[in-house]
Amino acid sequence: MAFWRLLKSYLGWHYGLALVAWWRIYRDLLWFVYNFFSLPIIFRTLLAPWRRLGESYPKGFSPEVVAETIVINTLMRLVGVVFRLGFLIFALPVIVIVFLLGLVALIFWLAAPIALPIIFLIGFYLTFLA
Amino acid sequence: MTLFPFRHQLELSSIFNLLLLDRFFGHRARHLVLKFLGLGLILLSLIMLTAWLSSVWLALASLLPYFTRFMPLLVGLTTIALSLWFATYLLEAYFRFHYFANLEGPKGEKQASISFDVGRFLFRALEPDLVVAWLNSDLGGDWLERIGITWEERELFLDARRQKPVSTPLEFKSLVDLATLLGALVDGNPDFATWLLKFEVKRAEATGAARWIEWQRQTGRDDERWWTREKLGRIPGLAKDWAYGGTPLLDEYSLDLLLVPETKPSSLATLWYRAPVEEVETILVRTREANALVVGRAGGALEVAYELALLIRAGRIFPELEFKHPKLLRTAILLSRFKERQGLEAELVKIFNEVIKSGNIILVIDDLPSFITQASAMGVKLDQLLDPYLVSNRVQVLALAELAAYHRVIEPNPFLAERFEAVQIPDLDATAAVERLIETVEQIESKNRRRQIFTYQALVTLVDLGEQFSGQESATSQSLDFLLELEPWAARNGLATIDKAAVLKFATGKLNVPLGIITPEERDKLLNLEKLLHERVVGQDQAIVAIANALRRSRSGIRNLKRPIGSFLFLGPTGVGKTETAKTLADVFFGGEDKLLRLDMSEYHGPDALARLIGAGQSGEPGVLAKLLRNSPYGALLLDEFEKTEPEVLNLFLQILDEGFFSDMRGERVNARNIIFIATSNAGAPLIWEMVKAGQHLIESEQTIIDSLIKQGIFKPELLNRFDGVIFFNPLNAESSLAVGKLLLGRLAARLKEKGVILAVSDSLVKVVVTRGFDEQFGARPIARFIQDNLEEKIAIALVAGQIKSGQEVTFSDNLNLIIKP
Numbered sequence: 001m002a003f004w005r006l007l008k009s010y011l012g013w014h015y016g017l018a019l020v021a022w023w024r025i026y027r028d029l030l031w032f033v034y035n036f037f038s039l040p041i042i043f044r045t046l047l048a049p050w051r052r053l054g055e056s057y058p059k060g061f062s063p064e065v066v067a068e069t070i071v072i073n074t075l076m077r078l079v080g081v082v083f084r085l086g087f088l089i090f091a092l093p094v095i096v097i098v099f100l101l102g103l104v105a106l107i108f109w110l111a112a113p114i115a116l117p118i119i120f121l122i123g124f125y126l127t128f129l130a
Numbered sequence: 131m132t133l134f135p136f137r138h139q140l141e142l143s144s145i146f147n148l149l150l151l152d153r154f155f156g157h158r159a160r161h162l163v164l165k166f167l168g169l170g171l172i173l174l175s176l177i178m179l180t181a182w183l184s185s186v187w188l189a190l191a192s193l194l195p196y197f198t199r200f201m202p203l204l205v206g207l208t209t210i211a212l213s214l215w216f217a218t219y220l221l222e223a224y225f226r227f228h229y230f231a232n233l234e235g236p237k238g239e240k241q242a243s244i245s246f247d248v249g250r251f252l253f254r255a256l257e258p259d260l261v262v263a264w265l266n267s268d269l270g271g272d273w274l275e276r277i278g279i280t281w282e283e284r285e286l287f288l289d290a291r292r293q294k295p296v297s298t299p300l301e302f303k304s305l306v307d308l309a310t311l312l313g314a315l316v317d318g319n320p321d322f323a324t325w326l327l328k329f330e331v332k333r334a335e336a337t338g339a340a341r342w343i344e345w346q347r348q349t350g351r352d353d354e355r356w357w358t359r360e361k362l363g364r365i366p367g368l369a370k371d372w373a374y375g376g377t378p379l380l381d382e383y384s385l386d387l388l389l390v391p392e393t394k395p396s397s398l399a400t401l402w403y404r405a406p407v408e409e410v411e412t413i414l415v416r417t418r419e420a421n422a423l424v425v426g427r428a429g430g431a432l433e434v435a436y437e438l439a440l441l442i443r444a445g446r447i448f449p450e451l452e453f454k455h456p457k458l459l460r461t462a463i464l465l466s467r468f469k470e471r472q473g474l475e476a477e478l479v480k481i482f483n484e485v486i487k488s489g490n491i492i493l494v495i496d497d498l499p500s501f502i503t504q505a506s507a508m509g510v511k512l513d514q515l516l517d518p519y520l521v522s523n524r525v526q527v528l529a530l531a532e533l534a535a536y537h538r539v540i541e542p543n544p545f546l547a548e549r550f551e552a553v554q555i556p557d558l559d560a561t562a563a564v565e566r567l568i569e570t571v572e573q574i575e576s577k578n579r580r581r582q583i584f585t586y587q588a589l590v591t592l593v594d595l596g597e598q599f600s601g602q603e604s605a606t607s608q609s610l611d612f613l614l615e616l617e618p619w620a621a622r623n624g625l626a627t628i629d630k631a632a633v634l635k636f637a638t639g640k641l642n643v644p645l646g647i648i649t650p651e652e653r654d655k656l657l658n659l660e661k662l663l664h665e666r667v668v669g670q671d672q673a674i675v676a677i678a679n680a681l682r683r684s685r686s687g688i689r690n691l692k693r694p695i696g697s698f699l700f701l702g703p704t705g706v707g708k709t710e711t712a713k714t715l716a717d718v719f720f721g722g723e724d725k726l727l728r729l730d731m732s733e734y735h736g737p738d739a740l741a742r743l744i745g746a747g748q749s750g751e752p753g754v755l756a757k758l759l760r761n762s763p764y765g766a767l768l769l770d771e772f773e774k775t776e777p778e779v780l781n782l783f784l785q786i787l788d789e790g791f792f793s794d795m796r797g798e799r800v801n802a803r804n805i806i807f808i809a810t811s812n813a814g815a816p817l818i819w820e821m822v823k824a825g826q827h828l829i830e831s832e833q834t835i836i837d838s839l840i841k842q843g844i845f846k847p848e849l850l851n852r853f854d855g856v857i858f859f860n861p862l863n864a865e866s867s868l869a870v871g872k873l874l875l876g877r878l879a880a881r882l883k884e885k886g887v888i889l890a891v892s893d894s895l896v897k898v899v900v901t902r903g904f905d906e907q908f909g910a911r912p913i914a915r916f917i918q919d920n921l922e923e924k925i926a927i928a929l930v931a932g933q934i935k936s937g938q939e940v941t942f943s944d945n946l947n948l949i950i951k952p
Contacts, residue, residue, distance in 0.1 A: 002150050009147040010224055021227055025357050032362040035445055038369045041453060045373035052375035052487060080372070087369055112220060120213040126206030 014113060022109060026102040033098050037091035042084050049076035050083065136252045139302040143244050148228050149253040151221065157351075160222050167215040174208045229351060245307040247344050252305070258297040261315055261322045262288060269308065269343060276339040277331045278585035278629045287325050308340040330587065330630065338561065339586035342568055349572075359444065366443070370453055375488035377457070380481050383464050384457040387439035387494065406555040407437045410528060413551050414492060415450040418523040423498065423540065424530050426555035427605070431530035434555060435494050438528070456492040456528065461501040471509040478515060486524045498529040499539035502546075503795060513545040520549040534785070534793045563593045563606055567613055574617050582620050587630040592616075595637050595645075598691045599763070600791075601801045612637065643764045643804060648685065655718065656682050666714040667707045668869040668910075672829070673700065673857040674711065680806065680854060681719055693790045697807040697852065699772065699845075701835070702859025703815040705909020712768045712808045720765050727758050727767040731809075732774035739776040745795040756794040764804040772809035773844050780849055783809075787852040809853070813844045819861060819907075828858050862909050870910045871900035874917055882925065886936035889925075890951075895942055924948040 034040070054073045058065045108115075140146055181197035181204070184190035197204075229246055247269060255263035264270040265284055274284055300318060305311045316323045316333050326336055355361065366388070377384075406424065413422040424431040439456050441447045459481075468474040485491045495501060505512045519525045529550060531540060540546045558566065567589045575583065596609030612633075619636050620628050634645045644652060655662065659678035667674060680696030683689045700708040716726035734743055745753035758767070769783075786792050790803035814835050821831045836856065839845050850856055862870060875896060879889040903916025921942060928934045928948055939951040 003154075006147055006150045006154070010221075013224055013227065014220070017231075018223070018227065028357065028359045028362060031359065031445075032365070036365065036367045038367050038372075041373060042369060048373045051372060052489065083372065084369075091368075112216065116213045116217050116220075119209050123206045123209030123211075123213060126202045127210060128206070130202045130206070 011113065014109075018109070019106075022106055026106075029098060029102065030095070033095050037087070037095070039091065039095075042087065046081060046084055047077055048080055049073060050080040136302050136305075140244075140249060140253055143249065145228065145232050145244065145246055145249045148225060148232075148246060149249050151225055152250060153253070155218075155221060157225065160218055160225075163218050164215065164222070167211050167218070170211050171208065171215060174204060174211065178204055178208070226351070226355065230355070233348065244302075244305055245344065247308055247347060248305050248311050251308075251311070257295070259291070259295045260300065261319050262291055262295070264311075264315060272343045273308075273312075273339055275583060276342055276586050277326075277329065277335060278587065278627055279326075279329050279331070283329070291321070308344040309337040312340040313337045334561075335586055335590065338564060338590070341565075342586060345565075345568070346572065359446070371490065374453070374490040375484075377484045377488045377491060379477075380457060380459075380484050380488075380491070380493075383481065384459050387435060387456040387458055388443055403434050403437045403555065406434050406553050407441065409553045410434060410438060411441070411448060411451065413553070414526050414528065415448045419521060419549060419551075420523070420525075421520050421527040421529065421550045423536075423550035423552045424528065424555060425533055425536045425552050427533060427557055430555050430557070430606075431532070432496060434553075435496075435528060435530065438492075451492070453490050454492045454526070455490055456494050458494040458496060461495065461497070461504075465501075465504055465508075468508070474505065474508060474510050475515060478510075478512075482516070482519045482525065486519075486522075489524075492526045492528055495527060495529045497535070498531050499535035500798075502539055502543075513543055517545055517549065532793065532799070534799075538793070558606055560590070560593055563596070563609065564589045566606055567592060567609060570610060570613055574613070578617065578621075582617060582625065583627050585627060585629040588628050588633045589613075591630045591633045594691055595633070598803050599637075599641060599801060601760070601763075601799055612640075615640070641764070644685070652685075656685060659718065662718045663711065663714050666717075666873070667711050668862075668873060669866045670707050670711065670859055673698075673859060676855045676857055677711070677715060677806075681715075691803065694787060694802055695804060695806045697787045697854050698809070699850065699853045699856045700808060700810040700859055701814055701839075701856060702812065702818060703861050703907070703909055704812050705911035706859045706862055707910065708810040708859055709768065709770070712766060712810070715806070715808075716766045725762070725765045727762060727765055727805075728770065729755065729758070729767070730770045731779070732771040734775045734779055736776070740778050740782060741795070743779060744782065744792065744800075753794055756800045759800050759802055759805065763801055766806040766808060767802075769807065769809040771811060773811045773813045780846070783807075784849055784852055787849075811844075813842075814839050818858065822861050828860055832856075832858055861906065862904070867900050867904045867910070867913065868896060871896045871903070871913055874910070874914055875899065875921075878917060878922065882940075885929070887925070887929070887934055888937070888939040890939055890941040892941065894944060898942075898944055898946065920946050 054076045055069045057069050140149065180190070180193070181201065184193045184197060232243060232246060251264065251267055251269055254267065257263045257266075265274070265288060274281075296319065300314050304314060313333060313336070316326065316336050323333070326332075331339075406426075410422045410424060414420050424434045426434075435456060435458065438447075442451060442454060442456070445452065464477065465474070468477065482493075485493055502512045520527060527550075536552070540550070540552075564586075571584045571589065592609045592612050593605070595612055596605040596607075600608035616628060616633065616636055620632060625632055631647070634647075637643070638645045648656070659681060660674050663674045663678065676698065677696065680689075680698075684695040689695065700711070702708055713723050713726055717723045720726075734740075738746075741753070743753045743755040745751060745756055772780075782792060786802050787807065791799050791801050793799050817835050817838055818828065821835070822828065835858070836850060840847050840850070860866075872891070875889075875891045879891055882889045899917060899921070900913060903913040905912040924942075924946075925934070925940065925948065928940075928950065934940060934950055941949050941951070943949055
């Protein structure tokens with residue numbers, strides 16, 4: 001009696017609230033990798049100078065200094081872009097992998113109540129009967 | 131009587147399925163299975179890896195036939211283990227989901243439904259007598275350990291209880307958690323409550339200890355949830371700072387709160403500081419003047435900064451603050467590096483410019499008031515120097531201040547009061563303070579593998595001690611300091627259980643203050659205090675009873691720990707025993723007249739009076755009062771001629787008498803909670819005289835005298851109210867002056883006896899001395915002087931001249947001629 005009650009409750013949860021929980025965990029994990037690799041800030045500041053390095057423009061009129069400053073500041077921005085793009089090449093695949101793993105986990109979850117007994121039986125067969 | 135109490139209600143509750151699962155396949159069993167199968171799977175996969183290697187690597191080729199033969203078996207075992215592991219894991223997930231759903235309730239609020247641990251206890255309770263069931267349960271065992279009751283004591287109680295089993299009538303709905311369950315058990319079973327009282331376990335301790343063990347289990351289960359946003363968010367990310375400037379200069383002087391280990395979630399503190407942290411958040415995201423000033427008891431304000439850092443790390447903060455680093459400016463290092471005004475100013479400007487340039491800093495300044503005072507001692511006007519930065523929209527400052535220092539330094543300063551928005555934080559209440567300690571105790575106990583166990587009462591005592599003896603630090607951090615020292619102390623003394631008595635013993639040794647069990651000798655003193663005081667003070671019954679009561683209250687532990695032991699204002703004419711009472715008190719209770727600290731308040735007059743007492747910021751000279759109380763934090767302090775000092779000094783005492791501490795000029799707290807304050811004053815003496823002369827009883831005219839003192843502006847009513855007692859000393863009359871004369875002559879006789887001279891004090895001698903020496907206006911003092919001038923001097927001359935030999939008896943004739951008996 002108690003066993004059936006538990007089984008019923010379990011299956012109800014497995015295909016009900018647990019899926020909501022899966023969605024929440026999936027969302028949080030994606031949020032985590034997204035933030036772990038600081039993607040929001042990387043995208044927002046893709047063209048910003050590297051660590052705010054740079055020089056300020058002079059007040060008076062001196063074309064050489066202005067040109068010099070433009071060159072330096074552009075260089076700093078370039079350095080920033082290069083670093084950030086390099087980082088993205090490394091980070092994006094990881095995010096894609098987590099994204100796919102979450103989907104695999106969902107498929108596994110949906111199949112588990114049927115798949116696990118079958119896997120067990122196969123194992124039993126291979127171990128003792130084959 | 132049903133066999134399973136509350137079984138029916140449990141079946142209807144949301145956790146019943148969890149209880150069933152717990153019955154079939156408990157939490158611990160599941161974890162064992164998961165661990166065992168996990169190990170098996172790792173082993174099997176290693177074997178399979180070797181099998182695969184042997185097919186590609188020639189060196190292992192000779193093993194291949196074996197593997198081929200056993201391959202189906204290996205694969206079979208692996209799939210069995212795998213499927214079982216997953217099945218168990220699914221059950222565990224089912225359990226966790228419902229467990230935490232029940233704990234958090236709908237919308238994250240704690241709902242008033244039955245907790246898992248209470249349900250588990252009720253589900254397993256096989257007796258209708260819940261007290262017996264509780265004491266027999268595993269939870270009950272842990273609980274007994276926490277309140278320091280031994281197994282043998284438990285058995286004795288159970289034996290008695292089983293004779294007449296009681297079915298406890300409890301309201302199921304009220305059993306929300308273990309604490310409420312215990313509260314209900316204590317309330318519903320007078321014999322159980324009485325038995326607990328025998329071990330000094332009151333209701334509060336019983337429920338507190340229950341909350342502790344439930345909290346312990348909950349955090350244990352919570353640690354398994356690595357996937358929650360709070361936990362994931364705590365893992366620091368990569369490349370966060372690439373778009374922000376560095377702060378090499380600031381880093382020399384500061385500490386990044388995101389990186390220090392204190393930034394760990396502690397559920398209890400988080401709850402306590404939630405409201406102020408949210409307020410700080412709202413202030414910091416403003417577009418200009420985003421400066422918050424957290425005001426609270428020392429230490430508390432810093433907690434808010436840590437909590438803010440925690441929120442930032444967890445990513446649960448307004449987007450405007452998301453990538454900010456709260457950096458704690460170490461003002462002490464900054465101040466110590468510069469001797470000159472210009473250097474400090476330039477450095478501060480550089481630091482603030484760096485903060486602006488970097489763009490991701492929240493500057494945290496601990497103890498802003500003392501930073502301001504110390505800087506101003508070097509001639510730096512911080513308020514004006516920082517004003518442009520504080521107004522701008524590019525700097526965010528989170529300053530911290532202690533309440534008293536805030537009132538003294540920040541509030542009167544219009545610049546600062548304008549630029550900072552103050553956020554008050556509440557003091558931890560006693561239960562919350564104990565819960566703060568529990569977190570540390572858990573760490574200590576797990577580190578020493580539970581060789582030493584703290585009882586709940588020990589922690590309550592530690593909180594009280596912290597409250598009573600904290601100096602510069604907050605009460606909580608003082609308790610924590612004691613706690614950290616306790617463990618090695620207990621280890622040295624071979625204590626396995628650290629209970630209340632152990633804590634008190636430790637504190638007595640450390641602080642040199644009598645605490646804990648009252649010794650027989652001390653008990654004698656306490657009970658006969660009036661008699662002991664009367665041996666040296668004539669009359670003045672009212673004063674002596676008041677003081678004796680205050681001391682007994684203090685020692686029995688029922689006094690208010692947040693105030694001084696006692697505070698009295700002695701009013702009366704000169705020479706009636708005010709000072710003598712204080713001296714006697716110090717001698718009897720604190721072990722020597724030299725234990726009486728003394729300040730002549732008439733010396734603290736003029737504009738620098740306060741500075742001389744609490745210290746001056748400019749000169750860095752420590753104050754007299756601060757030094758006195760730091761050196762001897764336990765004793766009696768006599769404030770002579772209290773009314774003759776400045777009003778601002780009287781205001782200082784308003785705070786001291788009320789809260790038991792004050793802050794010196796450096797903003798450091800000075801504790802005065804273990805001091806008896808005795809202020810004496812002969813203000814109102816003429817009025818007392820008049821009344822006594824008119825034949826009125828002093829007790830009846832007290833109010834008239836107090837009113838006249840207030841009317842004359844000598845004391846403010848609020849100050850008089852702060853004293854535990856305003857005590858009137860009667861002028862000496864003929865009868866009491868005789869007693870005084872006898873006492874003083876007795877003292878002279880005792881002194882002479884040490885020199886080997888015996889002074890015979892006859893009644894007629896006393897009478898002569900008093901009649902000739904007593905002066906109504908100056909009380910006993912002229913008698914003492916008379917004895918000194920007429921009697922002592924003559925004996926001294928005779929001693930010098932060699933007329934008196936050791937062992938000889940002397941006396942005086944009625945006209946005070948020295949008679950040396952042969």
